[in-house]
Amino acid sequence: LLDALADMGALAIERVRLVEDLDRAERAAETDRLRQALLTSISHDLRTPLASVLGSASTLRDLDAALAPEAKADLLATIIAEAERLNRFIVNLLDMTRLEAGAVAPNLSAQDVAETVDTALRRVEAVLAGHRVSVAVAPDLPTLRLDPVLFEQVLVNLLDNAAKYAPEGTMVTVRARMEGRRVRIEVLDEGPGLPEGDVERVFDKFYRVRLGDRVRAGTGLGLAIARGFVEAMGGTVTAANRPDRTGAVFTVTLPVPARTVPGDLAA
Numbered sequence: 390l391l392d393a394l395a396d397m398g399a400l401a402i403e404r405v406r407l408v409e410d411l412d413r414a415e416r417a418a419e420t421d422r423l424r425q426a427l428l429t430s431i432s433h434d435l436r437t438p439l440a441s442v443l444g445s446a447s448t449l450r451d452l453d454a455a456l457a458p459e460a461k462a463d464l465l466a467t468i469i470a471e472a473e474r475l476n477r478f479i480v481n482l483l484d485m486t487r488l489e490a491g492a493v494a495p496n497l498s499a500q501d502v503a504e505t506v507d508t509a510l511r512r513v514e515a516v517l518a519g520h521r522v523s524v525a526v527a528p529d530l531p532t533l534r535l536d537p538v539l540f541e542q543v544l545v546n547l548l549d550n551a552a553k554y555a556p557e558g559t560m561v562t563v564r565a566r567m568e569g570r571r572v573r574i575e576v577l578d579e580g581p582g583l584p585e586g587d588v589e590r591v592f593d594k595f596y597r598v599r600l601g602d603r604v605r606a607g608t609g610l611g612l613a614i615a616r617g618f619v620e621a622m623g624g625t626v627t628a629a630n631r632p633d634r635t636g637a638v639f640t641v642t643l644p645v646p647a648r649t650v651p652g653d654l655a656a
């Protein structure tokens with residue numbers, strides 16, 4: 390009987406190994422497939438704006454004298470906007486690479502939430518120009534230990550999305566308040582919201598709900614980076630739909646340092 394049991398045990402172990410080998414092979418194939426898809430997607434994302442820049446610049450050069458001033462201004466605006474898009478994409482790729490290499494070491498210092506929110510809003514002023522903006526930061530928030538550069542980038546990514554996906558004229562709201570021992574910061578919009586039941590996927594690298602929508606095209610990295618940065622500072626970021634699908638809400642929570650009490654700005 391013992392021998393039989395030992396045989397069965399050996400067989401079971403053998404099967405586990407086989408399954409593991411299969412898993413590994415499947416994972417390797419999947420990784421390969423993903424890497425290929427990634428390269429295709431990156432090439433596309435780099436070439437589309439670049440083609441625009443080259444096209445507009447060539448038109449400017451070739452037709453210079455024949456172009457009306459407004460047409461020239463349009464072409465220049467396209468060149469700048471597309472170059473900015475390229476730049477954003479490359480910055481995003483670098484941020485993502487740094488995150489994945491574990492090379493993001495937050496440089497923590499005492500930060501005032503209201504001030505950081507203001508700075509972030511100023512940085513996205515141009516993209517939010519067509520929206521209404523409402524800010525409600527509780528007055529007595531404690532100072533947080535944050536990396537201001539990372540935190541600002543998180544807010545910029547969230548606000549940039551609100552501007553991109555919610556129609557012009559709608560309200561973008563930033564709220565911040567205490568919740569237990571954490572500060573809760575929310576960015577709410579009145580756009581189409583997120584795919585029901587699949588909300589978490591928006592944080593996946595290169596995930597985009599409306600692929601091929603070039604007008605609103607982004608990198609699919611903004612939220613993955615936001616999550617990476619927030620988690621590097623000990624916080625969380627989640628996504629949800631507002632009641633009755635009236636828009637999306639992104640919630641960041643950050644821990645209040647143990648020694649600070651609300652209103653203590655010196656900590």
Ligand code: ADP
Nearest residue numbers: 550554582591597598607608609610611612637
């Ligand atoms: P992207 O550069 O494509 O905006 P993100 O990582 O920032 O990449 O977002 C991933 C996807 O999540 C977007 O392509 C979009 O489909 C969806 N998404 C993000 N924010 C919002 C929002 N505020 N409202 C609706 N959809 C959003």
